[in-house]
Amino acid sequence: MNMSDLMKQAQQFQENLKKMQDEMAGKTVEGSAGGGMVTAIFNGNSELVTLSIEPQLLSEQDVTLVQDLISAAINDGIRKSKELGKSEMSKLTGGLNLPGMF
Numbered sequence: 001m002n003m004s005d006l007m008k009q010a011q012q013f014q015e016n017l018k019k020m021q022d023e024m025a026g027k028t029v030e031g032s033a034g035g036g037m038v039t040a041i042f043n044g045n046s047e048l049v050t051l052s053i054e055p056q057l058l059s060e061q062d063v064t065l066v067q068d069l070i071s072a073a074i075n076d077g078i079r080k081s082k083e084l085g086k087s088e089m090s091k092l093t094g095g096l097n098l099p100g101m102f
Contacts, residue, residue, distance in 0.1 A: 013092075020092050021045075029084055031077025038069040040077040044084055048074065 024044030031040045037057045041050040051073075057066060 016092050020088050024085060024088060027084060029077055029080035031073045031075065031080055033069040033072035033076060038066075038073040040070075040073040042077040042081045044081060044088070046078050046081040046085075048077070 027044040028049060029042050031042065032038065034057065037054040039052045040048060043049050051070070053066070053070070057069070
């Protein structure tokens with residue numbers, strides 16, 4: 001393989017990576033806790049889009065429980081967003097694991 005071919009492949013990979021990142025921003029995952037009493041919606045870039053809390057949870061006035069459920073839902077959403085990223089990256093790289101990409 002000559003240098004020109006290698007540069008073309010690198011450029012193609014960069015273009016495909018940018019396209020995948022743009023597509024990821026439009027995808028969402030949902031993290032939840034407390035049997036769905038708290039849900040957190042994330043986009044494919046691990047950004048929190050929506051946080052929903054069932055009103056009955058707030059009426060219980062157990063702040064510690066509410067805080068724990070919010071944290072759990074957010075962490076679940078971040079984990080799912082990362083899994084989505086790994087899955088999409090695997091499609092792009094043909095299963096080749098590139099450290100630091102997701």
